Amino acid sequence: MSNFWFLKGIKKGVKTEKFPYEQEESPPLWPSKISGSGKAECPTNAIENGKWNSEKCIFCRRCVPNYQPDGDQNLFDVSKGEKTFKRSFYVFPVDTGSCSGCNMEFFNIFSPQYDSSRLGIFMTNTPRHADALLVMGIMTDGMREALELAYEAMPEPKLVIGLGACALSGGILGTPPLPKDQYNIRISGCPPSPYTVLKALLKAKEGDDGLNEYSRSGTN
Amino acid sequence: MQWYKFGEPSGRYVGETAYHRITENMITEKTETLTEKYKELPGEFGFLYGPSTGGLLESVLFNIHTPGEVIKGIDVNPEVKLRKIIVNGLKPADALLRIERINAYHSASHSIAFCSAVEDALDIEVSETTRERRIAMIELERIRSNLEVIKRICEPAGFGVPYNQIAYLKEKISRIIGNLFDHRYMFSSNSIGFATLNFKDVSGELSDIRKDFSDIFDSLLQSKIFLNRLQNNGVIDTADLIGPAARAAGHNIDARIDSETLPYRDMNFKPAIFDEPDAFGRFYVRSMEVLDSIDLVMSIKLETQQEKSNDPKNSEGEGAARIESPQGDLFYYVKIFDGKIDHIELSSPSIPNINAFKKSMIGNIFTDFHFNWESFGIWISEAAVLFQ
Numbered sequence: 001m002s003n004f005w006f007l008k009g010i011k012k013g014v015k016t017e018k019f020p021y022e023q024e025e026s027p028p029l030w031p032s033k034i035s036g037s038g039k040a041e042c043p044t045n046a047i048e049n050g051k052w053n054s055e056k057c058i059f060c061r062r063c064v065p066n067y068q069p070d071g072d073q074n075l076f077d078v079s080k081g082e083k084t085f086k087r088s089f090y091v092f093p094v095d096t097g098s099c100s101g102c103n104m105e106f107f108n109i110f111s112p113q114y115d116s117s118r119l120g121i122f123m124t125n126t127p128r129h130a131d132a133l134l135v136m137g138i139m140t141d142g143m144r145e146a147l148e149l150a151y152e153a154m155p156e157p158k159l160v161i162g163l164g165a166c167a168l169s170g171g172i173l174g175t176p177p178l179p180k181d182q183y184n185i186r187i188s189g190c191p192p193s194p195y196t197v198l199k200a201l202l203k204a205k206e207g208d209d210g211l212n213e214y215s216r217s218g219t220n
Numbered sequence: 221m222q223w224y225k226f227g228e229p230s231g232r233y234v235g236e237t238a239y240h241r242i243t244e245n246m247i248t249e250k251t252e253t254l255t256e257k258y259k260e261l262p263g264e265f266g267f268l269y270g271p272s273t274g275g276l277l278e279s280v281l282f283n284i285h286t287p288g289e290v291i292k293g294i295d296v297n298p299e300v301k302l303r304k305i306i307v308n309g310l311k312p313a314d315a316l317l318r319i320e321r322i323n324a325y326h327s328a329s330h331s332i333a334f335c336s337a338v339e340d341a342l343d344i345e346v347s348e349t350t351r352e353r354r355i356a357m358i359e360l361e362r363i364r365s366n367l368e369v370i371k372r373i374c375e376p377a378g379f380g381v382p383y384n385q386i387a388y389l390k391e392k393i394s395r396i397i398g399n400l401f402d403h404r405y406m407f408s409s410n411s412i413g414f415a416t417l418n419f420k421d422v423s424g425e426l427s428d429i430r431k432d433f434s435d436i437f438d439s440l441l442q443s444k445i446f447l448n449r450l451q452n453n454g455v456i457d458t459a460d461l462i463g464p465a466a467r468a469a470g471h472n473i474d475a476r477i478d479s480e481t482l483p484y485r486d487m488n489f490k491p492a493i494f495d496e497p498d499a500f501g502r503f504y505v506r507s508m509e510v511l512d513s514i515d516l517v518m519s520i521k522l523e524t525q526q527e528k529s530n531d532p533k534n535s536e537g538e539g540a541a542r543i544e545s546p547q548g549d550l551f552y553y554v555k556i557f558d559g560k561i562d563h564i565e566l567s568s569p570s571i572p573n574i575n576a577f578k579k580s581m582i583g584n585i586f587t588d589f590h591f592n593w594e595s596f597g598i599w600i601s602e603a604a605v606l607f608q
Contacts, residue, residue, distance in 0.1 A: 005379065108387075
């Protein structure tokens, strides 16, 4: 019996995709980069004067058909990375008031299709062991102190990641937990796809230049 | 309101909104009830766990009263992440964008219950195609949600292989949902009066998932170590149970058979029932529901035609609807005036499930905690919402 599950696991073979060494196997259309022109009934003012702001966008499809998604998952911006985390990057998630969508997509990067552990990205259950604080959701009164304490408990050097429209701009539900300039990594989406999350984290752990074998394609 | 009336309670307990107690077909004004706080005895202390998302999926605060190992009482505070969501004064279509984001993992359940309540209030006729699409949406959501719960039960048991194999199947379901509805969480796939869908034959993929999950489920049932962690853990059998927790305790309770919002009755649907009111029973029922829901989705002929909303017959009115979300009965009441939301109430299944969890945890020990919590499939984001 001790080998039972081991053998069952082996029988299934490798299920992990070749991404990020090859193209994404199943990138979603929503959310992805949006382009177009003309009028848009945007509930979050993500489209103003024909310019699209991915950090405000909740990808509600109200701008269709004048604006269309292209499947590009590079919906992130890394203003500061850290080469110290090149081999192992521990992330501590804080849900300040999310709908659980960002939580699920973040946890999905550890599922066999993406297997972020093989790329040196891990989740930690305590901010004391964390290299980065990953903030999800709008600001709620009850989580304000927990967010501050988690940040203070982290050792240096540390990064702060904003995940999803709520954390970056408040989305459609409220106000963001932190001002834009306090995030070192900003990941757009409502919620961002696991591909986008993984690409952004890979770039963050490789340092300031952002040019590494995983993320050559640059930012939005 | 075609399905609900205000009056004295009648039929089984369904849940509670901020102002009302909901039973099968009645909305009753809530009476003030005193909530008893656990008083610690000498030698006992309160152990705070949370708020964090480290060991838990969402932020929540527990206060566990214990003399050291046995749990004598437990308080659950979901309101650490209470979100105040502005809905009143909005057009139903604009409110829907916010309702979908109450709980993304069950956005189809929330959006369908809300849309059905609005359609009831404004007397909007909904086509059979849309009603069947909505069943497909909810059942796909149920498959994914139950897989998530079963995966999370495997984690504290240290069952890494089934944990990862179920995570793999869950991601496959997310991709099927993404292909059918253009969004992995079905955001903006539901509208007032209709639902949109891309036609794609997914029966082959669903058959493969059914076969793989069936194999994992059978293997888990053969594992004594796994069963020992779940059996007699979190035993509860009370009249106010809903959803899988009620069905695990042997109660034939399901909004799919006693609510007319969606046409499950036409599909001869019968819920999975079990006779063990513990974490194992809840695991068993949820596993059976994965298989049943796959069969249900495969039996629906997903039509390709584009749908659009029929015109509302009224511009104001009140409506209510109840559906069976993966956690149990989900109920919405809306009052619309001049084409805008005037008042809205939500009865979330996670609230009765939190109450059941609190009662079922008494007498158990710390190591039982995670199995029992996960077996209820509680989602904090839908339990801590205040409409404004």
